[in-house]
Amino acid sequence: MKRNAVNVVPSTERLHHEEEEEYIYHETLGELNEQMRMIGLTEGDLQLLRQVRPQMEQRLDAIIETFYQSVLDVEKLKNIILEHSTIERLKQTLKAHLLEICNGEINEAYVAKRLRIAQVHKRVGLEPKWYLSAFQNLQNEFLRLIYREIKEEGQQVRLVSTITKLLSLEQQLVLEAYEKENANEKQLQYDIVRKELKQSIAAFVGELSDLTLDINEAVERLMTSSGEVATTFQSTSSATQGSISYAIEGEAKLADLAIQMKAIDESTAGMQHAVQELHDSSKQIAMIAVSVQEVAAQIKLLSLNATIEAARAGEHGKGFAVVAQEVSRLSEDTRTTVNRIADIVTKSRSIITEVVESINTVHRLTDEGKRQSEETKKLFSDIMLSVQSSADQMITAEKEMKLLSMTIGSIQVATSEAASSAENFKENTEQM
Known part of the structure; x- marks a missing residue:
């Protein structure tokens, strides 16, 4: 699928030229294709991520360290981490996760892994507000890295846009998973309540019938x-x-x-x-x-x-x-x-x-x-x-x-x- 879009390239000269650019599309992703089109995520963005991956990988440890320092300052989040895992293990997991983002590959496996992460967050009791706050913190670290390391203005703009799109997509996937889990929990609770209600009503009706x-x-x-x-x-x-x-x-x-x-x-x-x-x-x-x-x-x-x-x-x-x-x-x-x-x-x-x-x-x-x-x-x-x-x-x-x-x-x-x-x-x- 090809659509018209603005192509931001590392060169300032090409920044203001419009040309054909291909949006990301996979048949197995369904409605997610429309979401990526809506936020303007293109194959060019993924290619740019693959180009800057070596530079990003060198700075990931500093980003992760700063990120978890801010997380551990919140007592509630610290208790959740210590109860279900360890700081070192989570740092390694987050590093692998960010490297996957920089790989520039969005497919069914990519989406499935993000959904699993959301399920884990839900299971350990991490509320969406803390997830969004932590993710915004992570995005801030990425943006500081870009502005500190990338001097050319056009490349800065393109990288900021790409990182913002990718992290937005991450948030969409995780929040959707949260919503589905909540809906499943509500449905489960509803089924339990409905079953109990049916049993109670059946017992009541039985007693009412006997009484009648x-x-x-x-x-x-x-x-x-x-x-x-x-x-x-x-x-x-x-x-x-x-x-x-x-x-x-x-x-x-x-x-x-x-x-x-x-x-x-x-x-x-x-x-x-x-x-x-x-x-x-x-x-x-x-x-x-x-x-x-x-x-x-x-x-x-x-x-x-x-x-x-x-x-x-x-x-x-x-x-x-x-x-x-x-x-x-x-x-x-x-x-x-x-x-x-x-x-x-x-x-x-x-x-x-x-x-x-x-x-x-x-x-x-x-x-x-x-x-x-x-x-x-x-x-x-x-x-x-x-x-x-x-x-x-x-x-x-x-x-x-x-x-x-x-x-x-x-x-x-x-x-x-x-x-x-x-x-x-x-x-x-x-x-x-």
């Missing part, structure tokens, strides 16, 4: 339990409604019983009044019987007197004696009848007394029944109010259970979606 399954099972059990509880609530509510119906029916029957008890009480009162009247009549009959007995006694006394008088009358008093006998018999019959009436009255009084006592007992029992009926009615009313309140609470609880079942259902759907999302997340993680 556990939650799903718990929700399903809760759904089943809530369904059973809801069924129980419905059964209890139905039973409560039935209890309310029974309580209302019982209250109605108690009302009917109260009416019947009132009727019995009224009937008992009427019976008691009739018995009282019967008792009063018995008293009157007894008084009449006493009066009749007194009359019968008087009649008998009169009959006795009449018999006596008939006996005195003799034959004339026989008819009157018969009458007296009949009156005496009638008096006796009356007395017998009155006695029987007295016995009946006495027995009636005894029976009336028992009836009155029975009526009084029925009356007391009726009063007690009425009182208990009222208390039972009040108790039924309280039971009905309590059952009604319980029924209302059961209805409210049933509604809340239905709402809870709906909420649990929503949780189950959300849990299933979370499980699906976790599975998708796990699949996406595995594709990272």
Whole structure:
């Protein structure tokens, strides 16, 4: 490849003449060819280096000595050198390296060696800023050597330009290698972090999936339990409604019983009044019987007197004696009848007394029944109010259970979606 460029030659006369000059090109160097073209590094520059190589080689030891003296003044750089190598060994390595630059040959092996140097610098922990500072120091030593040893101005300019280009190329190669190493380290760290992240995410997703399954099972059990509880609530509510119906029916029957008890009480009162009247009549009959007995006694006394008088009358008093006998018999019959009436009255009084006592007992029992009926009615009313309140609470609880079942259902759907999302997340993680 040929391109137009300014050719700086050892002669001042040729310094300002333009002519064709060939840029460095190797098929194996790829993009590096464009970098060398961009900084203007040509085959003429390499040829110039080969020409001055003997002079440079004679001065390299002084340059290296000055260079390392400045490096060792930095404590951090000194520690790096002492930890990984020795000063003498590094001086020999740097001398060989600079001689390769002066050989004027840039090829694949040249580039590979610079990349290895950059890898070593990276491995021992030499930061780019110290590398650039040291390289600038080395360049300064080269430039002082050129200005001190080369007197002809044109040759000075050409050598300064060439050395600057070569050292710039060195820096480009090393910094690119640094950048690649950093990128590789970052990629490695990224791969490690990504792997750890994938493992962590996989473990987390696994735990989330297990947790979701556990939650799903718990929700399903809760759904089943809530369904059973809801069924129980419905059964209890139905039973409560039935209890309310029974309580209302019982209250109605108690009302009917109260009416019947009132009727019995009224009937008992009427019976008691009739018995009282019967008792009063018995008293009157007894008084009449006493009066009749007194009359019968008087009649008998009169009959006795009449018999006596008939006996005195003799034959004339026989008819009157018969009458007296009949009156005496009638008096006796009356007395017998009155006695029987007295016995009946006495027995009636005894029976009336028992009836009155029975009526009084029925009356007391009726009063007690009425009182208990009222208390039972009040108790039924309280039971009905309590059952009604319980029924209302059961209805409210049933509604809340239905709402809870709906909420649990929503949780189950959300849990299933979370499980699906976790599975998708796990699949996406595995594709990272």
